[in-house]
Amino acid sequence: MARITLDHIRHAYGPNPVSDKDYALREVDHEWEDGGAYALLGPSGCGKTTLLNIISGLLHPSHGRILFGGKDVTNLSTQERNIAQVFQFPVIYDTMTVYDNLAFPLRNRGVPEADIDRRVRDMLEIIDLSDWSDRKAQRLTADQKQKISLGRGLVRNDVNAILFDEPLTVIDPHMKWVLRSQLKRLHKQFGFTMVYVTHDQTEALTFADKVVVMYEGEIVQIGTPAELFERPRHTFVGYFIGSPGMNVLPARLDGARAMVGDVAVTLDHAPQAAPTDKIEIGIRPEFVRIGREGMPVRISRVEDIGRHRIVRAEFEGQPIAIISAEDEDIPADARITFDPAAINIYANSWRIGAKA
Amino acid sequence: MEKTWNNKAWFLVLPVLVLVAFSAVIPLMTVVNYSVQDTFGNNEFFWAGTDWFSQILSSSRFWDALGRNLIFSFIILAIEIPLGIFIALNMPKHGIGVPVCLVLMALPLLIPWNVVGTIWQVFGRVDIGLLGHALEAIGVDYNYVRNPADAWATVILMDVWHWTSLVVLLCYAGLVSIPDAYYQAAKIDGASRWAVFRYIQLPKMKRVLLIAVLLRFMDSFMIYTEPFVVTGGGPGNSTTFLSIDLVKMAIGQFDLGPAAAMSIIYFLIILLMSWVFYTVMTSSDADA
Numbered sequence: 001m002a003r004i005t006l007d008h009i010r011h012a013y014g015p016n017p018v019s020d021k022d023y024a025l026r027e028v029d030h031e032w033e034d035g036g037a038y039a040l041l042g043p044s045g046c047g048k049t050t051l052l053n054i055i056s057g058l059l060h061p062s063h064g065r066i067l068f069g070g071k072d073v074t075n076l077s078t079q080e081r082n083i084a085q086v087f088q089f090p091v092i093y094d095t096m097t098v099y100d101n102l103a104f105p106l107r108n109r110g111v112p113e114a115d116i117d118r119r120v121r122d123m124l125e126i127i128d129l130s131d132w133s134d135r136k137a138q139r140l141t142a143d144q145k146q147k148i149s150l151g152r153g154l155v156r157n158d159v160n161a162i163l164f165d166e167p168l169t170v171i172d173p174h175m176k177w178v179l180r181s182q183l184k185r186l187h188k189q190f191g192f193t194m195v196y197v198t199h200d201q202t203e204a205l206t207f208a209d210k211v212v213v214m215y216e217g218e219i220v221q222i223g224t225p226a227e228l229f230e231r232p233r234h235t236f237v238g239y240f241i242g243s244p245g246m247n248v249l250p251a252r253l254d255g256a257r258a259m260v261g262d263v264a265v266t267l268d269h270a271p272q273a274a275p276t277d278k279i280e281i282g283i284r285p286e287f288v289r290i291g292r293e294g295m296p297v298r299i300s301r302v303e304d305i306g307r308h309r310i311v312r313a314e315f316e317g318q319p320i321a322i323i324s325a326e327d328e329d330i331p332a333d334a335r336i337t338f339d340p341a342a343i344n345i346y347a348n349s350w351r352i353g354a355k356a
Numbered sequence: 357m358e359k360t361w362n363n364k365a366w367f368l369v370l371p372v373l374v375l376v377a378f379s380a381v382i383p384l385m386t387v388v389n390y391s392v393q394d395t396f397g398n399n400e401f402f403w404a405g406t407d408w409f410s411q412i413l414s415s416s417r418f419w420d421a422l423g424r425n426l427i428f429s430f431i432i433l434a435i436e437i438p439l440g441i442f443i444a445l446n447m448p449k450h451g452i453g454v455p456v457c458l459v460l461m462a463l464p465l466l467i468p469w470n471v472v473g474t475i476w477q478v479f480g481r482v483d484i485g486l487l488g489h490a491l492e493a494i495g496v497d498y499n500y501v502r503n504p505a506d507a508w509a510t511v512i513l514m515d516v517w518h519w520t521s522l523v524v525l526l527c528y529a530g531l532v533s534i535p536d537a538y539y540q541a542a543k544i545d546g547a548s549r550w551a552v553f554r555y556i557q558l559p560k561m562k563r564v565l566l567i568a569v570l571l572r573f574m575d576s577f578m579i580y581t582e583p584f585v586v587t588g589g590g591p592g593n594s595t596t597f598l599s600i601d602l603v604k605m606a607i608g609q610f611d612l613g614p615a616a617a618m619s620i621i622y623f624l625i626i627l628l629m630s631w632v633f634y635t636v637m638t639s640s641d642a643d644a
Contacts, residue, residue, distance in 0.1 A: 108551065
């Protein structure tokens with residue numbers, strides 16, 4: 001297990017990249033702790049798989065270095081980096097038995113047969129496939145196959161990191177929960193460094209200690225699920241995390257007030273921004289209260305999703321989503337108030353903190 | 357669910373039954389009809405029972421041709437299957453090389469069989485052929501018209517040239533269907549080149565290889581046109597395969613009865629061999 005250092009990594013697929021647009025991965029410069037569970041979250045094409053392949057060594061970055069536990073591995077092959085990877089579709093060796101599948105990476109490395117037997121039997125126990133050890137791997141279900149893929153990584157007890165590339169895509173919904181909790185348990189038990197790529201926010205948030213949100217080839221925020229929810233550093237994070245996402249409204253700053261259209265929104269501080277900046281305020285639907293007081297809105301639709309209701313409304317010409325409790329009364333001429341502590345101010349899409 | 361019985365459903369399979377009857381059953385039955393009768397022309401037929409069958413099965417001419425055919429098919433499979441796999445493994449998977457290779461590979465398959473025969477007949481001639489002349493020039497005593505070994509070498513080389521492409525194309529189709537993740541996983545698992553072939557590529561190619569082996573066996577076992585054009589079955593009878601012998605008997609000597617009996621035996625052998633290949637090659641799938 002090792003700490004992963006991404007030292008000013010950039011990657012372009014085409015030759016001679018000139019502008020930022022040519023890069024599939026713009027500058028990434030971070031250090032990921034040993035034993036951490038990191039989820040790479042982002043929409044398709046945001047560069048998360050590129051970053052994963054750079055870590056696994058399937059891709060060589062155009063610029064920058066990558067270090068495992070302080071050792072430069074940029075020029076090492078996948079094999080030499082000693083990592084494990086679980087792919088989107090289960091990769092198993094069809095013609096081998098479950099036992100042989102797990103023994104395969106050890107046999108390739110010339111581990112003594114007695115040692116292999118002990119480790120494979122332990123691993124079969126851990127992934128709950130002991131009863132299946134002599135079966136042909138071909139006949140297993142998708143979730144069992146994914147467990148074998150994972151087991152093939154874990155059986156080499158010295159791996160630096162285990163990488164997951166959307167591993168639950170082909171798994172049935174009810175098995176997803178089972179596998180996810182098993183994986184969490186294994187992570188606690190073994191403490192391996194884990195990098196998990198997904199575009200499913202629930203998966204990322206329930207799974208990882210730190211969620212790495214990527215957008216257009218950049219890491220826009222690394223944080224705990226709570227940080228991503230309460231203090232999104234970029235409007236994209238606000239919009240991408242949460243259901244529905246954060247309301248982002250264009251505004252003008254006026255001391256400790258923000259003007260949205262003609263309405264003044266009270267802030268709990270006076271943010272500092274250059275006059276040329278494009279200012280937006282972000283407020284999560286959870287922190288907007290609907291009632292008879294406050295700022296006027298025009299309700300266009302109410303979606304009742306069981307636990308609560310989502311009110312879609314128009315506020316100063318801007319669409320806004322409000323979460324309201326099931327039993328809450330929605331008056332005909334509704335008005336809304338924002339929780340001042342939950343308002344985030346964005347200048348050019350990036351969050352500006354409380355005044356210095 | 358309750359099964360519904362409705363005899364009208366038979367009408368739906370009637371078109372297929374009629375087609376198969378005309379294309380296969382009726383011609384086959386005509387042959388069966390000839391095989392149990394004798395004729396001296398004038399459309400007069402006499403009952404011959406199983407005479408022709410016992411005559412064929414006890415003639416050394418039939419067994420010699422069958423033996424030559426088996427050896428020929430065995431050599432063809434032994435060369436074309438490994439060579440086809442080898443070429444397919446080394447073909448490019450991306451880029452401009454793909455269409456170029458595919459077209460090159462498809463070329464021999466597009467040439468009519470008698471033209472293939474003619475090409476090699478000319479190519480191998482010592483007086484005007486490129487191959488024959490070149491071999492003679494470097495001092496190799498080569499003459500497919502006089503020397504049985506040379507005739508065999510020419511026919512085999514011609515078949516390898518003509519048909520290895522088929523094996524290549526089938527294997528290549530199997531190979532490109534393997535997702536990249538398999539190769540990446542194998543890298544991560546530290547698999548050697550041989551292990552990748554043995555545990556990833558070969559299992560994925562198995563289905564198409566079965567088809568390749570069956571097709572190449574049946575085709576090589578029925579080979580007629582190309583050796584007929586090149587050697588005409590000679591020198592002597594050295595390249596007289598079953599099909600060539602059959603045509604000599606049916607058309608050359610007009611022995612319809614024996615020829616029909618031989619056709620049926622020939623057909624049954626191919627059927628049996630194909631079944632054996634199929635059973636052997638799919639047997640490993642059966643165990644769970």
